Amino acid sequence: MPLTRALQSDYDSIIIGAGASGLMCALTAGYRGRNVLVLDHANKIGKKIIISGGGRCNFTNLYTEPANYLSNNSHFCKSALARYTQWDFQALVDKYQVAWHEKTLGQLFCDNRSQEIVDLLVSECRDAGVTIRAKASVESIKPSESSGYTLATNMGEFSCQSVVVATGGLSFPTMGATGFGYQVAEQFGHELIEQKPALVPFTMSQVWLKQFAELSGVSSEVIASCNGQSFRENILFTHRGVSGPVILQVSSYWNQGDTVSINWIPGTDIHVWLQSCAEQRPKAQTATILSEHMTKRLSHALCEQGQLRLLTDKGQKPIAQYTPVQLEELANALENWALKPSGTEGYKKAEVTLGGVDTATVSSKTFESRLQPGLFFIGEVLDVTGHLGGFNFQWAWASGHCAGQYI
Template identity: 75%
Template sequence: MPQSKPLLSEYDVIVIGAGASGLMCALTAGERGRRVLVLDHSNKIGKKIIISGGGRCNFTNLCTEPGNYLSDNGHFCKSALSRYTQWDFQALVDKYQVAWHEKTLGQLFCDDRSQQIVDLLVSECRDVGVTIRTKTKIEGIEHQNNDRTPVYHLETSSGKFSTQSLVVATGGLSFPTMGATGFGYQVAEQYGHNIIPTCPALVPLTMSKKWLEQFAELSGVSAEVIVSCNGQSFKENLLFTHRGISGPAILQVSSYWKVNDSIFVNWLPAVSAYDFLKEAQQRRAKAETQTILAEHLTKRLANALCEHGKLRLLTESGRKAISHYSHSELEQLANEFENWEMQPTGTEGYKKAEVTLGGICTSKVSSKTFESRLQPGLFFIGEVLDVTGHLGGFNFQWAWASGHCAGQFV
């Protein structure tokens, strides 16, 4: 977006943050004839969009519904998600003839590059006269009441600007190396809003040194599993890493995991473990345990699991013939493989987290307009709010929905 034209000092709307929600809000407001300025401290528009989805941007999910979101107020997201749906954003993508495909579980990705999503948003902004200014740091925000209508004055590294509608679309704390900060939370607190404690979400989990030593050889190995924690279960891939465990199943469950919690893994999600092992006794009586398990797991993974803890004795390090198990031993083996307990030591933090859990408490924000109930003319949208989606395009859909809905009222 060209930035050489002279900037006005007064705008109808100023959006802080040139990410997914901020750009969507800006283009929606621009379509209504509002004079809009978008400010971002980064040197590039839509940085998180560009790196998302392995560079192909998982831009929405066909199965989006309120149950895919975590918040202290589970009802808050319903209105926006119903007013701007996954189909609406898909239509915008189709308008620009961006090729896409459904990967798994309703996840839509660009066939080519994530940059195409940024480009279409910038094009929409340009068409309605939105001005975008990057490399601009907000140094201070003040307001005054003119005829009972607040006017916000922004002191920035690019000059002074004022507006009657100020939108905070600054995101969370994830990816600090890309410039993520807690600035949005600071603005919210400045105007009396509470912050729900934040933590990394959709993030790899770390394991103890002892655990890592035992499973070090599995780094890079993945398997489809069911992972459960605190009443939530996800059937996707688990990936062993040099620091612990990752993969879609672990990223999903990380949003529900808390320090000292255990997670439970079903290594045989496609079958009843007991029925499978019992049938194997009839079918391959002389086969070793690790050989039987390798029918559903990789040989390396089967061997490593059989070497772990009490299973090492029960399975004789995986070499015990399947026919040699008693009924109770077979039940014990089946239970271990369907309810494998792990106790992570922590997460890999905001540096590796895809999103931030927690944020601005929604109790004092309108679910219809996204305007503060404490401070007229102040709006909060996107990840900065206490609304966090599951993995798979849900957080982008929240950005589009909240940005669009706020853009209709600023």
């Protein structure tokens, strides 16, 4: 909800976007005594925060480090992440006595509602004297003749010394995501790194779906690998393809036409394990053996397809009947199972946008444009994309905080 402070026409800084990075930037600058206005075209501020983490907001990750981010410049994120850490945001959450818990792999979630994160940010902005307006569309940004900028909006015209673009990416267009931030960047001469959906489910071909559609809702822990990157988490079968944390993670490294390699029995020397099974339970059928590491439905479905169908006799072949060569083939097939997506679910299901404003012409210290004085870019609009698990929120907090010290 908007803050009740009266609007004026002139501000020190105007921030476009009342999401995670924009609100953090606003409260940081406000506490420095800057007169800040935040504008958001949506009817409610912090909408992506509210829906995140299944409504409980995975607000940071205990193990945040630069290696958790993708960018054409892998060094760009280092400064901000070091200056505003996960512990800093955790302290802010604790200040407001928001109950939280750690899930797997260092992910911190609210115990209750994501709205609590939005509420604490709004409270901080209020205490810092920040003005926030929802349903505020920016129509144009023009440099003033003397210095600063003039913004034309549906609420009138505003002037300011600096403009912060905190508009996010293209994910969740139904919630109002647009490419406005990219348009502003290009208006002032910035190059864009190609954008594409990231942390997104894969779609599969109709032929594949006919074989695995019955598994919709089935989940299993695997290792998924693509283009030199590997992740170990759960895969989830859907009515359109595959999802789950491991698929969302690896999707950021996948390009159209690539094959994703799946290891169905992670953390195990599969060949040695199969040899042991052949010695200890020679009469056990292949599908039965595999069901020790996955659901029976999944083990039977795997044995019904492609190479495994012939090798396992549809899963009915007793483990003792494999020749040494066949046993090795079976182990290799289970460790390097080829998954070739036909595409992704696109921006409507993507958690973030890969690519964005090229960081080559943005200061990693201040987040100010190197091409246009007084113009700043923070958060997801930049070519910095985190892994799944709270890393993108931590980037929003860090980049917003650092920019807020200079606007």
